[in-house]
Amino acid sequence: xxxxxxxxxxxxxxxxECITGSATLLAGRxxxxxxxxxxxxxxxxxWLTYNLMMHDNAFTMACERRRIVPDSTLMKLAEHDLSIFxxxxxxxxxxxxxxxxxxxxxxxxxxxxTGDNSTGAGRLIEELSVRLAYAGSAExxxxxxxxxxxxxxxxxxxxYRAFRVSPETEASGKLKLVPVTDSADITFDDLxxxxxxxxxxxxxxxxxxxxxxxxxxxLYGDSGTGKxxxxxxxxxxxxxxxxxxxxxxxxxxxRLPQILSEIKKRNYRFILFLDDLSFEEDESDYKELxxxxxxxxxxxxxxxxxxxxxxxxxxxxxxxxxxSDMEYNEDVHRSDTMEEKxxxxxxxxVMIYYPKPGQKEYLEIVRSLAGRHGIELKGKELEDAARKxxxxxxxxxxxxxxxxxxxLGGTENE
Numbered sequence: 001x002x003x004x005x006x007x008x009x010x011x012x013x014x015x016x017e018c019i020t021g022s023a024t025l026l027a028g029r030x031x032x033x034x035x036x037x038x039x040x041x042x043x044x045x046x047w048l049t050y051n052l053m054m055h056d057n058a059f060t061m062a063c064e065r066r067r068i069v070p071d072s073t074l075m076k077l078a079e080h081d082l083s084i085f086x087x088x089x090x091x092x093x094x095x096x097x098x099x100x101x102x103x104x105x106x107x108x109x110x111x112x113x114t115g116d117n118s119t120g121a122g123r124l125i126e127e128l129s130v131r132l133a134y135a136g137s138a139e140x141x142x143x144x145x146x147x148x149x150x151x152x153x154x155x156x157x158x159x160y161r162a163f164r165v166s167p168e169t170e171a172s173g174k175l176k177l178v179p180v181t182d183s184a185d186i187t188f189d190d191l192x193x194x195x196x197x198x199x200x201x202x203x204x205x206x207x208x209x210x211x212x213x214x215x216x217x218x219l220y221g222d223s224g225t226g227k228x229x230x231x232x233x234x235x236x237x238x239x240x241x242x243x244x245x246x247x248x249x250x251x252x253x254x255r256l257p258q259i260l261s262e263i264k265k266r267n268y269r270f271i272l273f274l275d276d277l278s279f280e281e282d283e284s285d286y287k288e289l290x291x292x293x294x295x296x297x298x299x300x301x302x303x304x305x306x307x308x309x310x311x312x313x314x315x316x317x318x319x320x321x322x323x324s325d326m327e328y329n330e331d332v333h334r335s336d337t338m339e340e341k342x343x344x345x346x347x348x349x350v351m352i353y354y355p356k357p358g359q360k361e362y363l364e365i366v367r368s369l370a371g372r373h374g375i376e377l378k379g380k381e382l383e384d385a386a387r388k389x390x391x392x393x394x395x396x397x398x399x400x401x402x403x404x405x406x407x408l409g410g411t412e413n414e
Contacts, residue, residue, distance in 0.1 A: 010057045011081040023103040030106045037122030042133070043109040045089055049129035052085065052145060056155040063149030064158070064267045075142065082145065083138040120185065121159050124152070153242070157268055161235045162245045165252040165259070175258045177246065188233045191226040192365045192398065197352050198230060204350050205234050208305055209241045209269050215349025216293055216306040218277075222356035224399030227309040228275055230354075238269075245271045256292055264301040274308040293347035308348070362386065362396035369405040377408060 033050070034043045059078040062068060068075050093104040111117060118126065128148055135141035152158045160179035169176050188198050201217065208214035219227040235245055246259060256272065263270050274289075293306060357365065366386040370377065377385060389404040390396045 010059045010077055011052065011055055011085070027102040027106055030103075031109070034106075034109050035112070036119075037125060038111070038116075038118035039122050039126060040109055040111045040118075041126070042129070043106045044091060044103075045133055046125050046129045048085060048088055049132060050125050052132075053125065053128065053148070053159055054155055060149050060154035063146050064153045067150055068146055070143075075146075078145075079138045079142045082142050086135065086138055086141050089133060119181070120161070121179075121181070124159060153266070153268060157244055157266055161239045161243075162232075162247065164247045164249070165255060169252075169255070175255060175262055177259070177262065180247065183232065185236055186229055186232045187236045188230070191229050191233065192368045193357065193361055194226055194230070194354060197354055198233075200350065200352050201230055201234070202237070205238060205243070205271075209238050209243050211302075213302075214305055216347070217308070217350045217352065218348035219307070219309045219352045219354060220311070221354030222397060223311055224394075224397030225354035225356060226398050227354050229398075231271070231273055231275075231307050231309065234271070242268045243271065244268045245273050247273045247275065249275075253289065256289070260292075260301065260304060264303060266303075268303065270304045272304060272306045274306065277308040277310045306348075357396050357398070359387075359396065362390065362401060365398055365401040366404060369401055370408070373405055373409055375405060375408050 030043050030047055033047055034040070037046075037050075039046050059068075059074050062074060091107070093107055128144075131144050132141060135144055149158070156163070156177070156179055160181070162180040162183055163177045164180055166176040166178040188202075191198065197219075201219070204214050204217055219230060221227065231245070234243065246263070248256065248259065253274065259272065289306075363383055363386055366382065369375075370382055375382070385408070386401070386404060389407075390400050393400050393403060
């Protein structure tokens with residue numbers, strides 16, 4: 001089928017490893033790839049495109065930072081490699097041997113389901129693949145890729161929007177970020193109400209992605225009011241302008257300096273997202289976070305901000321024991337311990353409060369969600385159901401309203 005001798009300089013690919021085994025095994029591999037990303041059509045070309053998109057090398061990283069000069073040495077080296085990829089792109093069914101007919105089926109792959117099942121990453125792969133297939137020369141092929149790298153970047157940051165620390169990091173000790181591929185495509189329209197809060201968050205993020213000064217943000221307030229939803233909605237709005245989100249769980253907060261070192265030289269704008277941020281009284285790692293928020297020389301970066309959500313405004317649990325060293329001398333002076341704990345929240349330049357909705361706002365959320373999801377229950381019956389539900393399920397909140405609509409949708413379809 002193809003000569004697997006490696007001739008690439010920048011885009012080195014171990015083709016022997018990629019196509020090890022029979023054509024049947026490779027066909028199965030491509031079918032799994034197509035299913036993962038919801039792809040149809042010429043999956044062979046889509047797979048080659050995926051490899052080009054995910055490649056981190058001197059050329060792709062340079063393209064990510066700024067536009068490449070056409071007659072530069074780096075461009076000429078890239079054109080050499082990409083001419084090899086162009087040959088692979090042009091494979092047709094007749095180019096496959098008799099025992100490779102299963103593999104030739106990947107040139108016109110039919111989806112196993114009806115409708116559009118492509119993922120966000122899959123659509124990006126497919127769009128670039130089609131453009132590359134129509135390139136008339138290695139120079140044109142390279143130019144299309146150059147524009148793609150400049151607009152979207154390369155590697156996992158170019159293909160995906162959100163990331164988390166891999167569990168493998170703990171075992172190896174070496175930081176590894178992996179894409180979040182199972183998240184819903186959330187928009188600000190999914191959060192009903194809280195218009196002032198959403199505007200403040202958008203304004204700060206707009207300044208950030210535009211290259212202006214932006215603050216770290218603390219979203220605090222009652223549970224289920226849409227704090228995390230607001231942060232996730234930013235990805236829908238700003239991902240194409242280079243915004244990326246890294247979710248940092250509590251066990252991984254100690255790795256914040258490592259994460260910062262990994263990303264601060266990439267040409268993106270990163271939000272480090274600390275969901276449900278709080279500290280118990282005996283935890284001291286909040287001091288490292290405070291130093292990072294203050295912007296120590298070794299951690300400062302204009303391409304990274306921290307967005308955190310919390311049910312506590314002051315983040316750290318305060319006890320009466322923290323007040324034990326108060327001095328009484330006409331004025332009351334708070335203890336140093338308490339002041340240190342309370343100072344963490346003040347390191348966030350923007351603090352946005354998400355209060356629990358009143359009954360009027362709660363019922364409006366329920367009515368709006370019911371309309372969106374085609375719930376048959378209307379008027380007083382819907383309002384009565386909403387009141388009963390919130391009494392039994394933890395009070396009034398957007399989350400409670402959403403859970404009610406989910407339950408009603410299920411019972412109406414029984």
